[in-house]
Amino acid sequence: MQRKYLMLATLAGIIFSTSGNAKDNTKDSIKDDAKNTLKDIVYQQHVKPIFDKKCVVCHACFDAPCQLVLTHGKGLFRGANKQPIYDSLRLTPADTTRLFIDADSEHQWREKDFFSVLPEKTNTTAAVNASILEQLLLMGQKNKIKPNSRLPEDTGIGLSRKNVCPTAEEISDYEQTHPHGGMPLGVVDLTNAERQTLLDWIKQGAVYTPDAAKLSTTEQQAVQLWEQYLNRKGLREQIVARWLYEHLFLAHLHFSDANSKQFFQVVRSSTPPGKTIRHIATRRPNDDPGKSFFYRLQPVQETIVHKTHIVFTLNKQRLEDINQLFFNSDWKIDRLPGYTDAERANPFQTFAPIPASARYGFMLAHAAYFVQTYIRGPVCRGQIATDVIRDQFWVLFQAPQSDLYVTSANYRKRATPLMDIAGVEQDLLDGAKTWMTVKDQYMRYTDMRQAAYDHNNQTGATFADIWRRDGTDKNVLLTVFRHYDNASVSQGLIGDDPLTLWWLDYPLFERGYYNLVVNFDVFGSVSHQAQTRLYFDLIRNDAERNFLRLMPAKSRQTLIDNWYEGAAQLKLLTSYQTVSNKKASGIRYKSDNPMSEFLDRLLNNVAENQQPDIINRRGNAQQHDFSGTAEHQNIQSLRRIVSQPANTLPAVKAFPEVSFIRVFNATGRKEIYTVFRHRKHSNVAFMFGESLRRKPDEDTLMLYPGILASYPNFIFNVSVDEIDTFVDALLAVKNEQAFEKNIITRWGVRRTHPRFWEYFHDLTAYLEERSPTEAGVLDMSRYENL
Numbered sequence: 075m076q077r078k079y080l081m082l083a084t085l086a087g088i089i090f091s092t093s094g095n096a097k098d099n100t101k102d103s104i105k106d107d108a109k110n111t112l113k114d115i116v117y118q119q120h121v122k123p124i125f126d127k128k129c130v131v132c133h134a135c136f137d138a139p140c141q142l143v144l145t146h147g148k149g150l151f152r153g154a155n156k157q158p159i160y161d162s163l164r165l166t167p168a169d170t171t172r173l174f175i176d177a178d179s180e181h182q183w184r185e186k187d188f189f190s191v192l193p194e195k196t197n198t199t200a201a202v203n204a205s206i207l208e209q210l211l212l213m214g215q216k217n218k219i220k221p222n223s224r225l226p227e228d229t230g231i232g233l234s235r236k237n238v239c240p241t242a243e244e245i246s247d248y249e250q251t252h253p254h255g256g257m258p259l260g261v262v263d264l265t266n267a268e269r270q271t272l273l274d275w276i277k278q279g280a281v282y283t284p285d286a287a288k289l290s291t292t293e294q295q296a297v298q299l300w301e302q303y304l305n306r307k308g309l310r311e312q313i314v315a316r317w318l319y320e321h322l323f324l325a326h327l328h329f330s331d332a333n334s335k336q337f338f339q340v341v342r343s344s345t346p347p348g349k350t351i352r353h354i355a356t357r358r359p360n361d362d363p364g365k366s367f368f369y370r371l372q373p374v375q376e377t378i379v380h381k382t383h384i385v386f387t388l389n390k391q392r393l394e395d396i397n398q399l400f401f402n403s404d405w406k407i408d409r410l411p412g413y414t415d416a417e418r419a420n421p422f423q424t425f426a427p428i429p430a431s432a433r434y435g436f437m438l439a440h441a442a443y444f445v446q447t448y449i450r451g452p453v454c455r456g457q458i459a460t461d462v463i464r465d466q467f468w469v470l471f472q473a474p475q476s477d478l479y480v481t482s483a484n485y486r487k488r489a490t491p492l493m494d495i496a497g498v499e500q501d502l503l504d505g506a507k508t509w510m511t512v513k514d515q516y517m518r519y520t521d522m523r524q525a526a527y528d529h530n531n532q533t534g535a536t537f538a539d540i541w542r543r544d545g546t547d548k549n550v551l552l553t554v555f556r557h558y559d560n561a562s563v564s565q566g567l568i569g570d571d572p573l574t575l576w577w578l579d580y581p582l583f584e585r586g587y588y589n590l591v592v593n594f595d596v597f598g599s600v601s602h603q604a605q606t607r608l609y610f611d612l613i614r615n616d617a618e619r620n621f622l623r624l625m626p627a628k629s630r631q632t633l634i635d636n637w638y639e640g641a642a643q644l645k646l647l648t649s650y651q652t653v654s655n656k657k658a659s660g661i662r663y664k665s666d667n668p669m670s671e672f673l674d675r676l677l678n679n680v681a682e683n684q685q686p687d688i689i690n691r692r693g694n695a696q697q698h699d700f701s702g703t704a705e706h707q708n709i710q711s712l713r714r715i716v717s718q719p720a721n722t723l724p725a726v727k728a729f730p731e732v733s734f735i736r737v738f739n740a741t742g743r744k745e746i747y748t749v750f751r752h753r754k755h756s757n758v759a760f761m762f763g764e765s766l767r768r769k770p771d772e773d774t775l776m777l778y779p780g781i782l783a784s785y786p787n788f789i790f791n792v793s794v795d796e797i798d799t800f801v802d803a804l805l806a807v808k809n810e811q812a813f814e815k816n817i818i819t820r821w822g823v824r825r826t827h828p829r830f831w832e833y834f835h836d837l838t839a840y841l842e843e844r845s846p847t848e849a850g851v852l853d854m855s856r857y858e859n860l
Contacts, residue, residue, distance in 0.1 A: 114278075115271060115274055115275040115278055117147055117275070117281065117282045117283065118147075118283075118285055120271055120275065121271065121272065121275050122147070124264075124268050124271065124272060125144045125150070125377075126377050126851070127831070127835065128258065128264070128268070128831065129144040130144055130145045130377050130379055130851055131834070131851060131852070131853060131854040131855075132853070132854060132855045133145070133149075134376075134377070134379045134381070134382070134454075134851075134853070135379065135381060135382055135453075135454035136159045136160070136453055136454050136455070136596050137159075137160070137233070137454040137455050137855065139237060139239075140154040140155060140156065140237060140239035141154060141155040141157070141159065141171060141188070142154040142191065143173050145376035145377040145379060146173065146174075146375055146376045146377070147282045147284055148173060148174065148284065149173050149376075150191070150192070150282070151180055151190075151192070151282060152173065152177075152180070152183045152188050153180075153183065153188045153189050153190045153191050153192075154188065154189060154191055154206070154239050155171065155186070155187055155188045155189070155239070156187070156239045157171075157187065158237065159171070159596060159597065160455055160596075162600060162603065163600055164598075164599050164600055165599060165600060165601075166500070166501075166599050167357075167500050167595065167597055167598050167599050167602070168597040169186065169597070170355070170357055170597050171186055171188075171597075172355075173376075174353065175353055175355045176355050189241050189242075190206075190242075191205070191206040191207045192205055192206075192207055192276065192280045193205045193208075193276060193279075193280060194242075205242070205276055205280075206240065206241070206242055206245055207257075207272070207276065208272075208273060208276050209245045209249070210245075210255075210256055210257040211256070211257055211264070211269055211272060211273065212256070213249055213255065213256025213257070214256030214257045214258055214259070214263055214264070215256070215263060215264075215269065216256060217254055217256050217263065219826045220826070221262075221826055221827065221828050222819075222822070222823075222824050222826055222827045222828070223824065223826055224824065224826075224859055224860070225254075225260050225824075225825060225826065225859045226254055228254060229254045229259070229260045229859070230252070230254070230255065230259070230260070231259065231260040231825075231857075231859060232855075232856070232858075232859075233455065233559070233855065233856065238252060238255070260825055260859070261825040261826070261830060261831075261854075262825070262826055262827070262828065262830050262831070284375075285375075287336065287373035287375055289336065289373065290332065290334065292329070292331070292332035292333070292334070293329060293332050293334050293336055295332075296329040296331065296332050296334070296388070297338070297371045298347065299393070300371055300388060300393075301347040301368070301369065301370060301371055302347065303315075303393065304318065304319070304340070304369035305346075305347065305368050305369055309407045309408075309409070309410060310400075310401065310405070310406075310407055310427075312410055313407055313410060313411065313425065313427060313428060314396075314400045314401075314428060315369060316410075316411075316425075317425050317428060317433065318340075318396070319340055319342070319359065319369055320359050320360055320421075320592055321436070321437075321444070321587070322340055322386055323339070323340060323341075323359040324384060324447050324591065325339070325340070325384060325385065325386035325443070326338070326339065326374055326378075326383055326384060326385050326386070327339065327340065327371065327385075327386055327387075327388050328385050328386070328387050328388065328847055329387075329388055329389065330387045330388070330389045331389040331390055336373055336374070337373070337374040337378070337383075337385070338371040338372060338373055338374060339371070339372050339374055340369055340370070340371055340372075341353050341354075341369075341370055341371075341372050342354045342356075342359075342363050342367040342368070342369060342370075343367060343368050343369075343370040343372075344365060344366075344367055344368075345368065345370075346368045347368060347370065351370045351372050353372075354367055357595055357597070358418070358592060358593060358595060359592055360413060360417075360418045360421075360592055360593070361413060361418070362412070362413035363413075377851060378849070378850040378851065379784075379850045379851045379852075379853065380784045380838075380841070380849070380850035380851060380852050380853070381450070381454055381560070381784035381785065381850075381852075381853050382454070382850075383848065383849075383850040384443060384446050384447060384450065385443075385847055385848055386440065386443055387847075395439070396436070399432045399435050399436055400428065400429075400432045400436075403429060405427060405428070405429055406427065407427040411424045411425070415498050415499070416494075418498055418593065419494045419495050419498045419512075419593070420490070420491075420493050420494050420495065421493075421495075421584060421588050421592070422489075422490045422493040422581070422584065423490050423491070423493070426490060430479055430480045430486060430580060431474055431480050433580070433584070434474055434477065434479075434480055434580035434583070434584075435474060437580070437583055437584065437587075438471055438474070438541055438543075438549065439547075439549065440549065441469075441471060441549035441550075441552065441583075442548065442549050442552055442563060442565050444583070444587055445469060445552055445554070445563050446563045447587065447590075447591045448586055448587055448589075448590035448591045449463075449554055449561045449562075449563050450560070450561055450562055450563055450784070451590065451591070453594070453596045454560075454853075455559055455560070460556050460557075460558065460559055460560060460561050461559075461607075461758065461761070461764060462607060462610050462611050462614055462758055463554065463556050463561065463614060463758060464556065464572070464573060464574055464755070464758060465555065465556045465557075465750075465751075465752040465753050465754070465755075466553065466554070466555050466556070466569050466570075466572050466750070466752045466776065467553075467554055467572040467573070467574050467575060467576060468551065468552070468553055468554075468567050468572050468575045468576070469551070469552040469553070469554060469575070469576045469578065470540050470541070470551060470575060470576065470577045470578070470621070470676075470680075471540070471541040471550070471577070471578050471579075471583070472539060472540070472541060472577060472578065472579040472580070472620070473538070473539050473540060473541040473542070474541070474580070476535075476538075476539035477579045477580050478523075478526055478527070479579065479580050479581050480580055485526060488522060489519060489522065489523070489581065491515075492515045492516070492518055492519035492522070493515075493519065493581065493585065494511075494512050494515055495512070495585055495588050495589050495593055495609065496508070496509055496512045496513075496589070496605040496606065496608065496609035497589065497593050497594065497595075497598075497602050497603075497605040497606040497609065498593060499601070499602075499605075500595075500598055500599045500601055500602045501599070501601060504601075505599070505601030505602065505604075505605055506601070508605070509604075509605050509608065512605075512609070513608075513612070516609075516612055517651065519581075520616060520651040521651065523581075524651065524654050527623065527657065528654055528656040528657045532657065533660055534623070534657050534658045534659045534660035534661075535623040535624045535659055535660055535661075536624075536659070536660035536661050537661065537675070537676075537679045537680060539624075539660075540577070540624075540676075540680055542680050548565040548566065549565065550680065551565075551566060551567050551676075551680065552564065552565060552566075553565075553566065553567055553568040553569060555569075555750055555752075555776075555782070555783070557731040557732050557750070557783060557785065557787075558731050560783075560784065560785050560856075562782055562783045562784065564778075564782055566685065566687075567676070567677065567686075567687065568687050568690070568776075568778065569687060569690045569691075569750075569752070569776045570690050570691050570692055570716075570717045570774065570776070571669075571670060571673050571691065571692075573636075573637060574618050574621070574637050575618070575621045576614070576617035576618060576620075576621065577617060577620040577621040577623075577624070578617055578620070579620065582613055582616055582617050582620070585609075585613060586610065586613050589606060589609050589610055589613065590606065590610060593606075594606055604761070607761055608761070611759065611761075612649075612650070614758075615650045615651075615759075616651075618634070618637065619634070619650075619651065619653060622634065622653055623657070623659065624659055624661060624672060625659055625668055625669070625672065626658070626659055626663055626668050627655040627656075627657070627658050627659065628655070629668050629669075630653045630654075630655060631653050631655070633669060634646065634653055637757065638757045638759055639756035639757055640756045640757060640767065641757075641759075641760070642756070642757035642759040642760070645759045645760075649759075661675075689709060689713050689716060689777050689778075689779075690713075690716050690717055690776050690777060691717070692717050707794075707797075708737050708745060708747070708794065708797055709747075709777070709779065711797040711798050711800075711801045712735070712747060712777050712797070712801060713777060714801050714805065715749075715775055715777070715801060715804055715805070716774070716775050716776055716777045717774050717775070717776070718774060718775070719771060719772050719773065719774055720770055720771050720772065720773045720774070721771040721772070723775075723804075723805070724807055724808050724809060725804045725805070725807035725813055725817075726751065726773050726774060726775055727770055727773065727810065728807065728809075728810045728813035728814075728817075729749065729751045729775060730751065730787030730788050730858050730860070731750070731751055731753075731787050731856075732748065732749070732750060732751075732783045732785060732786055732787045732788075733748070733749040733751075733786070733787060733788045733789070733790060734746055734747065734748055734749070734781070734786050734788075734789050734790070734837060735747045735749060735789075735790045735792060736789055736790065736791045736792065736823075736833060736836060737792050737793075737794050737797060738791070738792075738793060738794065739793070739794045739795075744836065744840070745779070746780065746781055746836070746837060746840050747777055747778065747779055747780070748777070748778040748780065748781055748782045748783060749775055749776070749777055749778075750775065750776040750778070750782075750783075751773060751774075751775055752773060752774050752775070752776055753768065753770070753773050754768070754769040754770070754772035754773055754774075755767045755768060755769065756768075756769060780840075780844065781837060781840060781841055781852075784852055784853055785852070785853045785854075785855070785856040786834070786837065786852055786853075786854065786856075786857060787856055787857060787858045788822065788823070788857065788858055788860055789822075789823040789833055789834065789837075790817075790821045790822060790823065791821055791822075791823050791833055792821050796821075800817075800821055803816050803817055803820075804817060814860065818860050822860060824859070824860065825857060825859065834852070834854060837852050838850070838851050838852055
């Protein structure tokens with residue numbers, strides 16, 4: 075089935091234009107100097123900085139338009155491909171096309187149907203003119219749009235558009251049929267100096283010489299230490315190394331002891347430490363490598379983008395912690411597990427020799443990292459996971475001493491065979507059969523689990539059963555935000571009281587990770603994707619029902635009925651386990667609203683050492699004095715729009731999913747606030763028909779001081795002197811037309827704003843100032859045309 079797909083967002087996201095703004099005296103560092111040409115253009119010195127600022131904002135990860143990844147020179151020279159990675163109707167798995175992994179040379183990529191966007195290797199003028207990159211840059215120069223105006227509707231931005239990926243032979247037809255399709259797409263043009271640099275580089279032969287990562291002595295020592303540790307020969311050491319690899323393969327590893335700014339990834343290589351890494355390319359990290367291998371730490375050489383930058387810190391203390399967790403008891407192993415489908419589908423069986431307390435303890439100690447891997451994730455368009463979750467909820471973890479899978483060998487022995495995870499089988503017919511088997515296992519396990527926790531020897535769940543470590547660990551309580559097809563995770567309890575909470579025990583936590591991370595294949599078939607989505611739906615429901623054990627028995631059914639309204643009531647009866655009322659909660663409630671009472675007591679009993687959200691929780695914000703610093707005064711004003719339903723604050727319906735308010739003063743100091751629009755649903759129990767389950771009148775806004783998302787949908791640029799005026803105008807908005815006229819035209823930063831890129835990159839600069847280790851370039855592919 076051959077389909078054309080539009081060359082998504084920016085052959086190089088390629089733009090960074092600025093002009094004056096009398097109210098904001100920050101300046102762009104790139105001058106628009108058409109005469110600033112260079113005789114000898116060096117890719118790393120002159121070209122890469124342009125790509126880094128104006129291309130990787132769209133051309134990174136799996137959602138890069140036409141698979142043109144520009145976070146590294148090898149991606150540019152690999153070129154583009156017409157085949158979309160995201161295809162919900164794919165009957166069989168696609169060939170994997172991961173940069174650095176699935177091919178190495180340009181010739182190998184050409185065999186995988188990638189075509190060059192640069193001049194072909196010839197000296198003829200015709201060949202140079204056929205360069206796709208050059209033609210699209212010249213097309214983009216012709217796109218003259220009124221500053222800060224809406225783009226024409228046929229510009230074709232956003233993730234839902236069709237991608238057209240023209241080859242050199244098709245570029246003329248493309249220009250005729252897509253007059254607004256030049257690059258940068260749907261945003262202000264490059265400066266003359268930037269465009270000239272790129273065009274001159276192309277005419278000079280588009281020479282690229284990759285730079286090898288230069289490691290400091292302390293970085294080399296850290297790499298040597300961890301590679302030696304992961305490649306020890308004992309059976310216990312080998313199975314623990316495999317478990318660690320499968321749990322850290324996504325991480326950007328950071329050596330905090332080495333004072334390092336370089337990040338690394340753990341990979342399987344056919345070559346031993348000290349030799350050049352030869353990546354063993356498998357579809358999943360738990361696939362059979364097919365040969366002897368070594369765990370190696372490979373420097374991350376791509377431009378760091380926030381959406382894939384999930385950091386895990388390594389240091390000597392972490393090594394001691396791992397040794398204490400995994401090797402402080404005399405457990406035994408007779409043979410190493412293999413890589414069969416059965417072993418990949420059931421990590422509990424595969425890693426059974428490793429004490430469950432060690433496995434769960436490691437995941438709890440790094441809970442925010444693991445939840446990020448499957449909530450935020452690296453697949454860059456995560457609707458497989460996100461359409462099964464609410465727009466905001468809190469995550470708690472079951473204390474290991476209260477988790478039967480950890481504490482009871484007999485329970486663990488009975489439960490482990492029922493822990494198969496869906497999605498390993500990719501074939502449509504076989505996948506359907508496998509799904510029925512896995513679901514039957516799941517239901518048998520939940521029946522067993524519920525009976526065990528309802529047993530007379532078990533006490534009712536209390537606050538003591540919620541993991542809290544020493545009361546100061548930031549991983550203890552997490553908040554998850556959904557932004558349609560992506561999501562973000564934050565430590566601590568943020569926002570107004572959520573509708574639902576997840577209470578994860580070890581089996582839920584580990585199955586969620588293997589379902590959505592280890593075993594998930596972004597190139598997989600529709601069968602694989604459907605099974606993954608359906609299985610995670612069961613995990614969500616199970617986590618919610620586990621939380622209900624903390625609620626009074628008589629209120630549990632009422633609560634879950636409120637969470638699963640409408641047609642989901644039928645699914646409660648047919649697809650999920652029923653809620654048990656046999657075992658009373660160990661918590662004694664005093665009010666008629668146990669959910670609200672629990673949330674208040676949670677903040678006092680478990681999160682007493684965490685800063686409470688005094689901005690968004692109704693009741694609390696109204697009683698707090700925000701006077702003092704300028705930032706507090708901003709919050710004092712902005713909090714007037716939070717936690718109000720759209721039926722009383724109509725402006726809510728006009729807000730996109732994620733907005734940033736950039737507040738500046740006369741000296742150039744700026745603060746940035748994230749505004750989330752939380753969308754209310756009657757339920758999130760179905761794979762399709764989300765619009766039918768929406769309750770937009772109940773949507774609300776949430777305010778966060780700082781940056782809490784990877785994909786900005788819009789930026790508002792507001793002088794500190796106008797904060798009250800801005801909020802007053804929002805409160806007066808009655809419909810979307812008024813929002814555009816009175817808010818967007820005055821404070822909005824559209825894609826066509828003369829200083830769009832200056833303001834957009836202020837977001838990354840803000841992260842670099844406050845959280846340099848976690849900072850990365852934000853993504854603009856979802857920036858809306860308001």
